[in-house]
Amino acid sequence: DSGVTQTPKHLITATGQRVTLRCSPRSGDLSVYWYQQSLDQGLQFLIHYYNGEERAKGNILERFSAQQFPDLHSELNLSSLELGDSALYFCASSADPRGVANTGELFFGEGSRLTVL
Amino acid sequence: AQRVTQPEKLLSVFKGAPVELKCNYSYSGSPELFWYVQYSRQRLQLLLRHISRESIKGFTADLNKGETSFHLKKPFAQEEDSAMYYCAGYGQNFVFGPGTRLSVLP
Numbered sequence: 023d024s025g026v027t028q029t030p031k032h033l034i035t036a037t038g039q040r041v042t043l044r045c046s047p048r049s050g051d052l053s054v055y056w057y058q059q060s061l062d063q064g065l066q067f068l069i070h071y072y073n074g075e076e077r078a079k080g081n082i083l084e085r086f087s088a089q090q091f092p093d094l095h096s097e098l099n100l101s102s103l104e105l106g107d108s109a110l111y112f113c114a115s116s117a118d119p120r121g122v123a124n125t126g127e128l129f130f131g132e133g134s135r136l137t138v139l
Numbered sequence: 140a141q142r143v144t145q146p147e148k149l150l151s152v153f154k155g156a157p158v159e160l161k162c163n164y165s166y167s168g169s170p171e172l173f174w175y176v177q178y179s180r181q182r183l184q185l186l187l188r189h190i191s192r193e194s195i196k197g198f199t200a201d202l203n204k205g206e207t208s209f210h211l212k213k214p215f216a217q218e219e220d221s222a223m224y225y226c227a228g229y230g231q232n233f234v235f236g237p238g239t240r241l242s243v244l245p
Contacts, residue, residue, distance in 0.1 A: 064237030078232045130183040
């Protein structure tokens with residue numbers, strides 16, 4: 023158990039809908055990363071938050087948004103869902119803003135599997 | 140833009156054979172590179188990082204700046220090494236390659 027919790031584990035919804043995925047980082051970790059893993063695709067970096075502030079953005083669509091709250095949990099909001107948004111969404115946390123600190127280790131959650139019908 | 144590539148989606152070797160998982164990177168400056176592994180029904184986890192020059196579970200990886208490569212090697216593959224392997228790099232973002240599925244056959 024990495025200590026990173028993601029909910030829900032599975033989510034099925036329809037096109038055009040909006041969903042929120044939640045991530046609770048390891049206790050004390052200030053950095054949260056979001057990744058999307060589609061079929062036959064690697065981990066696509068979406069966004070990185072550190073202590074409530076956005077640090078870096080990757081290939082995140084405008085229909086997607088994220089935030090990190092004062093208690094350090096993070097939410098990824100996906101709106102106007104399309105079939106192609108079906109994927110596994112991972113959250114990872116790290117103690118360091120750069121994610122590398124002393125160990126270079128990101129701690130991953132189990133992912134939230136989103137299916138858009 | 141920073142980029143990590145892994146040319147092989149699937150690599151199959153027999154138990155006891157050497158294995159090399161290829162990784163190439165495209166970064167400006169000096170990247171920090173890592174290998175992550177995901178075993179069946181487990182979370183993605185760090186295997187090793189180039190700055191520590193360590194050997195984990197018999198795996199090593201050497202950073203070759205001339206070839207911009209960070210290939211993962213093990214001299215004698217074991218069945219328990221079967222997993223998904225991701226090369227990753229940190230520059231401006233923490234970027235992962237597409238992954239290589241290693242299958243070690245008995």
